[in-house]
Amino acid sequence: MSSQPFIPVRLVEAGAPSRQIFTPALQANGEPVWQPGDAEVHTWDINNIGWAHGDVAARQDSPGVRGRVYLTSSRVVLVATGFARGSRYSGYDPTDVIVGAIATKVSQRRAEKASANTYLVGQMRLPWLQAVAFAKPDAAKALRGEVRLMTQHRTAFGDLELATLLLRHSDPSHTENFVNWASHFVRGDRQGWASTSEGDSAALARVPVAADVRTDPGKLPVILYPGARIPSADTASQGLLSSRSFT
Amino acid sequence: MAAKKDIERGLRATVYASREQVVEACLRAASTLGTKCEAVPSSAKVVVKIRPGLSRKRSVVSPTIGVNLSPGPDGAINVTATVEKYITTQSRVMFLPVGPKTLVGKGQLVSFLKGLGQELVAIDAGGGSLEYSGFG
Numbered sequence: 001m002s003s004q005p006f007i008p009v010r011l012v013e014a015g016a017p018s019r020q021i022f023t024p025a026l027q028a029n030g031e032p033v034w035q036p037g038d039a040e041v042h043t044w045d046i047n048n049i050g051w052a053h054g055d056v057a058a059r060q061d062s063p064g065v066r067g068r069v070y071l072t073s074s075r076v077v078l079v080a081t082g083f084a085r086g087s088r089y090s091g092y093d094p095t096d097v098i099v100g101a102i103a104t105k106v107s108q109r110r111a112e113k114a115s116a117n118t119y120l121v122g123q124m125r126l127p128w129l130q131a132v133a134f135a136k137p138d139a140a141k142a143l144r145g146e147v148r149l150m151t152q153h154r155t156a157f158g159d160l161e162l163a164t165l166l167l168r169h170s171d172p173s174h175t176e177n178f179v180n181w182a183s184h185f186v187r188g189d190r191q192g193w194a195s196t197s198e199g200d201s202a203a204l205a206r207v208p209v210a211a212d213v214r215t216d217p218g219k220l221p222v223i224l225y226p227g228a229r230i231p232s233a234d235t236a237s238q239g240l241l242s243s244r245s246f247t
Numbered sequence: 248m249a250a251k252k253d254i255e256r257g258l259r260a261t262v263y264a265s266r267e268q269v270v271e272a273c274l275r276a277a278s279t280l281g282t283k284c285e286a287v288p289s290s291a292k293v294v295v296k297i298r299p300g301l302s303r304k305r306s307v308v309s310p311t312i313g314v315n316l317s318p319g320p321d322g323a324i325n326v327t328a329t330v331e332k333y334i335t336t337q338s339r340v341m342f343l344p345v346g347p348k349t350l351v352g353k354g355q356l357v358s359f360l361k362g363l364g365q366e367l368v369a370i371d372a373g374g375g376s377l378e379y380s381g382f383g
Contacts, residue, residue: 054292060294060331
């Protein structure tokens, strides 16, 4: 199967069947349906899920969600609730403000009830991961906690374009920890591929620790992972660890 | 018109022109709205974010319009423009709704779609088609 445009974020219902190549399937309790490749799992709290094709300025965010990021030895899975928004009411005098706050809360609860059993999910398989940009704990407030997982997909026209999965850690100090584990899994998986060249293997071995990556002020530090694949059903199970997802 | 109808407004076109020309047409249509509109092109999509408020910095984004491009027949480009994200507002008296929900940024949405339609007709080498939806 040839590659196809990759949209990393979707809405799914818990219990709905999926082959999990592009979109994760969820158990009734909202956790991902685990695969054999998910040998080691690390999780953190997140409060934003987003994605973008091309320039990150075209990003589509869902801020204020309640979610978890699951980093396993073969993929990154984001699962969130609280994405449904009701109407927002406001007023000018104090009574209106109080009534408005209650009405807003009621509307939000109704919207959440209407979207029960539906989750906002995102997935990036590690064989596709080309680079990670992350905010240091002392980054500007607008970026604090942000991690951008980048790959290149083929558009409908057949040319390559950046596809980014965005997440924001609830605790900004966890970004470096997340990136270090991601580097560890990518290196372990990719260095076992028969197709990885000696140059790529050496470059993977030199992937720096997140705390050591320096950049100009206002820019996010970036770590590159050479030898990545383009998102497609064929390449989802490319590696040693990730291939076990489909056995 | 109620927001439910407003968000169905869109555009579907087949244009005999290069992809670059179509993307430039989208950017030109967006530029007619001045600073209230931000268009971010990628190779197969242009995301148009409209900020209808007085202050661009403090205004909410509504609506976000996705202009999707895909290969069409005989080298043509299929263009579909749809509302992807939006905010509504509703008149109330003592918190009782007294009118229909309306789309925030409705005027700018209509201006953009009509402008985009004109730009696409202008670059079409002939044989293309253009259809607005939700304007009935």
